[in-house]
Amino acid sequence: MSLASAIRDRDVAELPSKRDEDWRWTDLRGLVRVLPEPSRPANPSSAGPFDALAGDVRVSTNGGTVTPVVIAAGETAAVALRFVSRGAGAHLAAVDVTVGAGARLVLLESYESDEASVAQVSLAITLASGAIVERIVLAQDDAEAVCVSYAQVVLGPSAKFHQTIVACGARRQRLETRVLHPGGGAELRLDGVYLLANKAHSDQTTVVTHTGTDGLTVQLTKGVVRDQARGVFQGKIVVDEGADRTDARMGHHALILSDRAEVDAKPELEIYADDVACAHGNTVGALDEDALFYARQRGMSQAEARSLLTEAFIGEVVDHIGHDGAREVVCAWVAERLRG
Amino acid sequence: MLSVSNLHASVDGKAILKGLSLDVPAGEVHAIMGPNGAGKSTLSYVLTGRDGYEVTGGSASLDGEDLLALAPDQRAARGVFLSFQYPLEIPGVPALTFIRTALNAQRRARGEAEITAPEFLKLARVKSADLKIDFEMLKRALNVGFSGGEKKRMEILQMAMLSPRFLILDETDSGLDIDALRIVSDGVNALRSPERAMLVITHYQRLLDYIKPDRVHVLAGGRIVASGGPELAHELEANGYERYEQAA
Ligand SMILES: Nc1ncnc2c1ncn2[C@@H]1O[C@H](COP(=O)(O)OP(=O)(O)OP(=O)(O)O)[C@@H](O)[C@H]1O
Numbered sequence: 001m002s003l004a005s006a007i008r009d010r011d012v013a014e015l016p017s018k019r020d021e022d023w024r025w026t027d028l029r030g031l032v033r034v035l036p037e038p039s040r041p042a043n044p045s046s047a048g049p050f051d052a053l054a055g056d057v058r059v060s061t062n063g064g065t066v067t068p069v070v071i072a073a074g075e076t077a078a079v080a081l082r083f084v085s086r087g088a089g090a091h092l093a094a095v096d097v098t099v100g101a102g103a104r105l106v107l108l109e110s111y112e113s114d115e116a117s118v119a120q121v122s123l124a125i126t127l128a129s130g131a132i133v134e135r136i137v138l139a140q141d142d143a144e145a146v147c148v149s150y151a152q153v154v155l156g157p158s159a160k161f162h163q164t165i166v167a168c169g170a171r172r173q174r175l176e177t178r179v180l181h182p183g184g185g186a187e188l189r190l191d192g193v194y195l196l197a198n199k200a201h202s203d204q205t206t207v208v209t210h211t212g213t214d215g216l217t218v219q220l221t222k223g224v225v226r227d228q229a230r231g232v233f234q235g236k237i238v239v240d241e242g243a244d245r246t247d248a249r250m251g252h253h254a255l256i257l258s259d260r261a262e263v264d265a266k267p268e269l270e271i272y273a274d275d276v277a278c279a280h281g282n283t284v285g286a287l288d289e290d291a292l293f294y295a296r297q298r299g300m301s302q303a304e305a306r307s308l309l310t311e312a313f314i315g316e317v318v319d320h321i322g323h324d325g326a327r328e329v330v331c332a333w334v335a336e337r338l339r340g
Numbered sequence: 341m342l343s344v345s346n347l348h349a350s351v352d353g354k355a356i357l358k359g360l361s362l363d364v365p366a367g368e369v370h371a372i373m374g375p376n377g378a379g380k381s382t383l384s385y386v387l388t389g390r391d392g393y394e395v396t397g398g399s400a401s402l403d404g405e406d407l408l409a410l411a412p413d414q415r416a417a418r419g420v421f422l423s424f425q426y427p428l429e430i431p432g433v434p435a436l437t438f439i440r441t442a443l444n445a446q447r448r449a450r451g452e453a454e455i456t457a458p459e460f461l462k463l464a465r466v467k468s469a470d471l472k473i474d475f476e477m478l479k480r481a482l483n484v485g486f487s488g489g490e491k492k493r494m495e496i497l498q499m500a501m502l503s504p505r506f507l508i509l510d511e512t513d514s515g516l517d518i519d520a521l522r523i524v525s526d527g528v529n530a531l532r533s534p535e536r537a538m539l540v541i542t543h544y545q546r547l548l549d550y551i552k553p554d555r556v557h558v559l560a561g562g563r564i565v566a567s568g569g570p571e572l573a574h575e576l577e578a579n580g581y582e583r584y585e586q587a588a
């Protein structure tokens with residue numbers, strides 16, 4: 001059951017539905033009654049958000065193939081990967097990303113759709129020993145689009161993987177990351193931001209499996225939802241038997257700015273090892289009224305005080321982005337959406 | 341300048357201010373003293389427009405303009421500033437960013453040009469030096485992890501930078517060490533001018549040795565029950581509020 005197999009087989013019966021435990025908040029079966037026609041080949045109409053930051057920009061429009069990203073051992077690279085959907089068709093894209101031993105990669109990924117397309121992108125990202133990857137995902141889908149991004153990440157020993165997903169939702173949007181974590185000095189940081197308005201839906205789902213001892217995972221996801229939007233966070237950390245001294249921390253915090261907005265969160269720790277330090281924190285609430293009044297007493301309008309406080313709330317995640325240029329792009333993108 | 345007449349206000353349906361009248365002419369400093377729970381902070385919140393503080397009667401005006409009809413930020417733009425008894429923490433917003441945003445919001449509301457970044461930094465350096473605040477501290481999130489006394493100093497720094505016309509100091513002296521009390525008082529006194537007025541809420545005569553009031557009022561039971569010159573503060577220090585609480 002996946003959107004990918006449904007698109008491939010042109011069979012809506014294969015869509016994940018709310019009866020599937022980890023899709024219960026992102027029901028595709030109930031939403032997509034008929035799959036649209038396969039998308040026609042097309043060219044991207046405009047520039048991507050990260051074009052200026054990468055020497056190597058690869059674009060998959062409407063499921064067009066992109067050559068695999070291969071970074072040889074010891075190399076350093078910045079690659080922009082654009083997944084563009086034009087029109088209202090259905091399509092699939094898949095990319096392999098392989099990063100050699102000790103290599104460094106900044107992967108600047110964007111999702112850009114302009115209509116009611118239905119698409120899945122699947123990535124397989126493999127880090128050899130000591131590789132360092134920062135993946136920044138900017139998902140700016142169309143309000144009518146249905147989009148699933150599914151990334152499978154395999155970390156080698158001592159590899160470092162730092163991901164930040166920034167999303168504004170779609171009709172249905174699911175950004176899923178699964179990481180196989182070998183422990184042994186490998187470090188994982190999974191961060192996320194969702195800023196949702198109107199009827200947008202965004203789902204950030206992560207599954208991290210620690211298979212070896214001494215692994216580190218840190219996760220922080222923050223969201224702001226208004227109007228009738230819906231944010232979904234599912235974070236699961238599995239610590240296999242014997243993966244002792246795993247250190248895993250997960251935080252999810254959301255601000256709900258209207259009565260009709262909704263946030264569903266499911267942080268899960270599944271621990272089969274004895275000696276671990278794992279914790280999760282989850283809060284969903286409104287902006288602090290006292291802080292708002294304080295800002296207004298100093299002269300800020302209600303709107304300005306709100307955007308200052310929400311930007312600061314989201315800033316905690318954005319400030320962690322290591323790549324300067326990408327952080328600036330994301331920062332501006334966030335500010336534009338929050339100041340609306 | 342400030343004119344409050346027969347003001348009634350309640351919080352959560354409970355009447356707190358019960359017919360409070362007070363006039364603070366331009367150029368003057370008035371002190372308000374009174375027992376815990378008398379309604380002093382409530383008065384400061386009503387004057388600044390905090391949600392949940394419901395005015396049920398009476399009036400308050402600044403230079404003849406109805407204050408109570410204005411939003412909190414409009415009052416701030418007219419020059420009303422409150423130094424909070426308990427300043428709020430603003431996670432993720434550096435003090436400098438917060439103050440610059442506030443200053444420019446006020447300027448825009450008054451139809452003035454925004455302050456440029458270099459002008460602002462210069463102002464911040466001068467004012468923080470006056471108040472012996474380490475400039476590096478202004479790069480930290482406002483009030484987050486600051487000590488009680490540091491928060492109070494930060495209130496006065498904001499006041500010095502926003503340069504308001506009507507200042508309300510709600511127990512700004514509490515939590516300040518002896519040196520800080522003098523530094524903060526100097527900062528407040530620097531703002532004394534014929535165009536400005538101040539309302540200084542305090543429990544202690546000591547502050548009034550530094551910030552010399554023109555008038556002292558006793559607030560008890562939600563009303564001003566006695567007013568006098570600076571000597572009234574000494575009398576309260578010696579005898580307490582007992583006879584005023586009975587009067588209330
Ligand atoms: N939300 C509230 N609900 C009910 N009563 C409240 C609320 N907020 C304040 N009060 C009450 O209003 C009264 C006045 O409080 P206020 O803070 O104005 O006193 P104060 O004079 O500033 O006291 P202090 O000297 O201790 O600072 C108190 O009895 C307080 O308990």
Ligand SMILES: [Mg+2]
Nearest residue numbers: 380381382425
């Ligand atoms: Mg008080």
